[in-house]
Amino acid sequence: MDKNALFYKLVSFTTSVHRVTHELTKDAKSDSITPVQYSILEYIAVSQPVTPSEISDCQYMSMPNTSRELRKLSEKNLIEKIIDTEDRRKQYIRLSFNGEKMMKEAFDSIESRFQNRIQDTSKEDLEEIERAIDLLQEKLFY
């Protein structure tokens, strides 16, 4: 096993993943939010409820900047902040009704592009793809 060759394969692979992700997600986000705000909403959507600290960690964003973007999202009525009753310094962030709606539309648009992309893929290939994703998820991208 040539670990060096595997590294080059990985570089090429991650580049492809980024490119395809971009193709699937471009134009999916509403014009009323910035890319960084969309990225935060995406994270909240799949992990809610989350605290500002968790968002800061996972989005590699400083707390002051996270706080600013959350304030903007809150002003746009896309998220709700709920103060923890046990530790009143903490907050739990959730998508609001409008936020859920916006993210549902975005995900639907991405999914429809994805379904379009795999429409001609055979059942056998789809099963192979699924197994390959599971394997890489478990053994490489954990």
Add this chain to the structure above:
Amino acid sequence: MDKNALFYKLVSFTTSVHRVTHELTKDAKSDSITPVQYSILEYIAVSQPVTPSEISDCQYMSMPNTSRELRKLSEKNLIEKIIDTEDRRKQYIRLSFNGEKMMKEAFDSIESRFQNRIQDTSKEDLEEIERAIDLLQEKLFY
């Protein structure tokens, strides 16, 4: 085959790929260039020679902004512009000596983190990983 479930698996997978990519690449880039400039250099490194138009297309960047960043990279002596002798409107962009050096250091740093990450992975698992990457590259992320 539940195509909807496959989509959710893909969302989770691409998120993991992005996260791991970030972990492997963070701090790899020199402080003397911006993230966008690094991304351009990475593209040039694996695809050189490339034209400004190709960079513009692949990096989803307008020609004016591409031109500006290439000028900055040129001023930093990281790239070289060679005018096409057949069509004098065109240019071919290559990494300069300093550019090659900078990107080699970046890739070495990323590779060493990667090797560190897979050091405890068995030979059999590495072979499975390689097959899975090949399969996804061919059938999903083409």
Add this chain to the structure above:
DNA sequence: CCTTTTACTTATCATTTGATAAGTAAATAA
């Protein structure tokens, strides 16, 4: 009780990025 730490906020600033208008020079088409 007092000090320190934690979680988050506010304010400010420089830099980066993205968008657009206008321009040059070379190649191609009419």
Add this chain to the structure above:
DNA sequence: TTATTTACTTATCAAATGATAAGTAAAAGG
């Protein structure tokens, strides 16, 4: 030959992003 298109540049501007200093309020520790 002239008009049009292509490849790239220059200039300018607003917005987004990142970094830092300083602050509040609650919790935890001594």
